[in-house]
Amino acid sequence: MAGSLKKYSAAFVFTFPALLCLAIAKIDDLHPASDQTSKLSAYEITIPRQLTEREKRDAGLSPPHQDRLSYAIQLEGREHVIHLKRNEDFIPKDFVLCEIILLHFDLITTIPLYTGEDHCHFQGYVEGMDNSMVALSTCSGLRGLLQTGDTHYAIEPLESSNTFQHIVYRMEDLLQEPLACGVSDLASTMQQDDQDHAEQHSHDSMMGFLRSKRAILPQTRYVELFLVVDKDLYDVTQNETAVREQMVQLANYLDGMYNSVNIRIVLVGLEIWSKRNQINIEGGAGEVLGRFVQWREKDLLPRRRHDTAHLILKRGFGETAGMAFVSTICSRSHSGGINVYSQNILYFASIVAHELGHNLGMNHDNDRNCNCEAKACIMNAGATGATNFSSCSADDFEAMILNRGGSCLLNIPTPEEEYSPPYCGNKLVDTGEECDCGSPKECENDPCCEASTCKLKYGAQCAFGVCCKKCKFLPAATVCRAFTNECDLPEYCNGTSHICQADVFVQDGHPCHNNNSYCYNGACQSYDAQCMVLFGQNAKSAPHTCFQEVNSKGDRFGNCGSSGAGYKKCEIRNSMCGKLQCENVNSAPVFGIQPSIIQTPIGGTICWGVDFRLGSDVPDPGMVNSGTQCEAGKICMDFKCVDASILKYDCDVQMKCNGNGVCNSNKNCHCNNGWAPPDCANTGYGGSTDSGPTYDDKNTTLRDGLLVFFLVVAPLLLVAAYGFVRRNELVRRFCRKRSSQIQKSENRAQPRSASNNAAKEGVVQTTSTTAPTYVVRPSQPSPARPPPPRPAPSRPVPRTQRVHIMQ
Structure with a gap:
């Protein structure tokens, strides 16, 4: 119209x-x-x-x-x-x-x-x-x-x-x-039981x-x-x-x-x-x-x-x-x-x-x-x-x-957008300023900004913003705006700015909710989701007969919009785009402004609808949201069930994003984890050219930690694990080796002991590889002092030679 x-x-x-x-x-x-x-x-x-x-x-x-x-x-x-x-x-x-x-x-x-x-x-x-x-x-x-x-x-x-x-x-x-007021008082139109369910606020x-x-x-x-x-x-x-x-x-x-x-x-x-x-x-x-x-x-x-x-x-x-x-x-x-x-x-x-x-x-x-x-x-x-x-x-x-x-x-106004010369103290970062915390009194507890100069304090990188913490930039890949639903996309800090990336979401018209709905303005629009918002988590969309019956009335509780002549009746093909109808409702809506609620029994189902009484020429939240799929390949727009092509969705994710991502609201690929923008063809860490980096390639902390782990810690752990598993065998080997060493030591000690005993009796013992050992006992006792040292022989002594040392 x-x-x-x-x-x-x-x-x-x-x-x-x-x-x-x-x-x-x-x-x-x-x-x-x-x-x-x-x-x-x-x-x-x-x-x-x-x-x-x-x-x-x-x-x-x-x-x-x-x-x-x-x-x-x-x-x-x-x-x-x-x-x-x-x-x-x-x-x-x-x-x-x-x-x-x-x-x-x-x-x-x-x-x-x-x-x-x-x-x-x-x-x-x-x-x-x-x-x-x-x-x-x-x-x-x-x-x-x-x-x-x-x-x-x-x-x-x-x-x-x-x-x-x-x-x-x-x-x-x-x-x-x-x-x-040209709009009737909401309170006077509500049923008493609706008022009993009204949310009670307690404010300081x-x-x-x-x-x-x-x-x-x-x-x-x-x-x-x-x-x-x-x-x-x-x-x-x-x-x-x-x-x-x-x-x-x-x-x-x-x-x-x-x-x-x-x-x-x-x-x-x-x-x-x-x-x-x-x-x-x-x-x-x-x-x-x-x-x-x-x-x-x-x-x-x-x-x-x-x-x-x-x-x-x-x-x-x-x-x-x-x-x-x-x-x-x-x-x-x-x-x-x-x-x-x-x-x-x-x-x-x-x-x-x-x-x-x-x-x-x-x-x-x-x-x-x-x-x-x-x-x-x-x-x-x-x-x-x-x-x-x-x-x-x-x-x-x-x-x-x-x-x-x-x-x-x-969106913080940039210095280039400022109308007049810089002015320190206006809480906006003007040309030539690095920060602006306001008046000296307001800046007393600011650890990052100098109030008198609007410059960052020594050592500070930033003074404000969601990507600034304790006067330092948050690392790249820090989530600064998380996604809220399947049609939303996250944004990340870039490591060099205090400002989060601009908000983007999945392109309008992208399928969602198991291909039963469409993304529109960053939300997956569906009847069930809207019913849950209005009536609680257990609520869901009523059968089609509820929409057809109620919205054909053309009154404040069932219509497809209004004109100067009053409310419009919904044609059958547009009935799913009029007043929202829900079932399985256990609680009344809770808003600052209380709506009127109507329950319509149809074929054994109680159809629930609401009217916020905001005037005959304006819609209210009780209407079906734009972008909601009214039938296969069609969406609600302006109270009509129209072809979804009106959203102008033109993203072929297989061709443009190689099947590894989706198109965002700027029509750029947002890649799944494991793939790199801009076309998701190569391995990477996900995200898009609009989202900010999802991986901090300048942060070597993780890399260094992994190197230390695999080159030092992991080998030690393997050795310890091997020792624990083979501990019994290692103990036996150690014990056998120790016993062998002790036996050898004892064997070496016995001849030495015998030799010492012989020396004490005045006998020198020699050995030969070919001749037996002869022991000659002296005829006289050993002298009180040791004998003089024997001069080195000029030629070797025959191995069979027996030497008798006599006093």
Whole structure:
């Protein structure tokens, strides 16, 4: 159908749009001419004073090249000092401003945002106030947000003043129309027994949660945001500079809000539809959102890499001020949102932060046991102008990461992408820096980075990153991102960088689950898997008759999508692509938002389905996932059972990978263990050109250990083993040899003893080989002293000669 969503969820649970039920003021102008205080129930007027090291003086316009500023501002009768530093990292160097100048999209011009001038957007804190946050623009006076504890203030120049007067007010004092959500309250539609199964959450306070540094939040994530402004909003002023400045301020405020959950917002592009809108913005919010994400995938992404894009509209949708898909931040087809502009940029920033939060997996705080440091937090379903997140939002974001979402958020901006000159202390590694741990106080316990120079300490190789540990690169072949299922692939450290390789997975369309399913967006899509996610490990897909019977109804519990006229009945051939039907269900779904559950008995089977009540024009997680095999050779896509060729799978693993691997999402071979990339034809250690090395050829520890083992240890072990087996024989041989040696010794000792005895009696004994030995006893006793030595004979004595020695 025209305007319908082209693609839907590729994840099991979290990929669904959520409505921000906010009331918005009528939008007449980017800079309304009416009295700016008419919608404030309370405010005060103050004159900020810029501080220097030596004196306090009246503040004028900020010097264009000053990177650090301090101001004294009166807040409710008390003077507070705020410290600011230029936000150098929320706009990259290659930021592009796009303008469509031909009606048929034949030409797009890109214009640099700034040319040689330092921008005037700052962030900071309130001196002496814990958990404070400041995000200000100093382009023409001070304009922005201040948070002190649970109180949120806005400051802006007083338009009628010539003496640098400013208005300061609490965000809660900004009067708005009464909230009236267009989506019925989920709690009122749930059955009581469904509520009994609702998950109970127990949270610490948000700040305590953040201080605890759980496994997910300590690693900084970077959202590369692209903003698009529609023609109607541009036509309000027809001033591109004014629109541009508003959007840059918006990005600065967003970055300040998301700092509390360790997420940085980097504005990578802005497109102003100054000639005509590139999509049809008529119809419901869901239809416009669907058209926008389709345009983003086909047109915007090929031109500019980014993580998510948000459309800023002038026209409203009744009391709905925004809409976005949930947990789709890295999806090519669903990462986006739409936002209806509000004349108060500070208030509007809270709306966009809310919608962006949905992209990041955050659900509404309402009807959940959330802790919020203020009266309301950003993800409250109603417009509050809040600037901080609740504990539930942090939990939701962590859940998305643990469910393999948000992999693109680990891309750290490179020095070449930086917009402005290096700035030590902004927690981003700028040109000329090796690390950046933040302020000196934040760096006190950092063992790797010098806070004053943003250089690595002596002996350190790195200071951050998943491939950095204790200031050293992890060895090559260390797994830095393990595979999560058969359609996912692991990535490895390369031994020379702190950054893990880019996330890749098996190419879409590759068979999985014993050739009964297809890989799609890194997951093996199947009915059973989705049922287990919704209803627990014992749940499985219901019979086809359940899908056919329920989805032919065309109501909220059984349909193939919706249009402006209501829910669509599924044709028989598409019935497997409508509402998911499960059986063998033992527990109710457990989510932050509780769905309604329906049980339909059909032919002795209880068919279970769910409806999350997110609106008639948007899908929910109870729908069958895109990429699920609906019949042989076909998959579900846009609620239709279509040929699987739509995935454009073109990998012949036998030809391309020699039957020893699979193709990844970059269409390169990922080889099985024992084979080497790029074509898996030669022996090796597996992996691909994208995964990082699976074997560390520079690490000789294993090789040296093996050499020592086989050349030294192994021979000794063999000798010992031989000796143990032949021990009895060796003992006998040793004993025989010892006995023989003893016998010989005794035999040699006996003649010597006899000779000694003869000598003692005065007899000399000689032997001959031919003559017997004669012994002559002396006729006289032996002398008291020994005889003189016998002179050496001049010639040999005959062997038969007998010698008589007489005294």
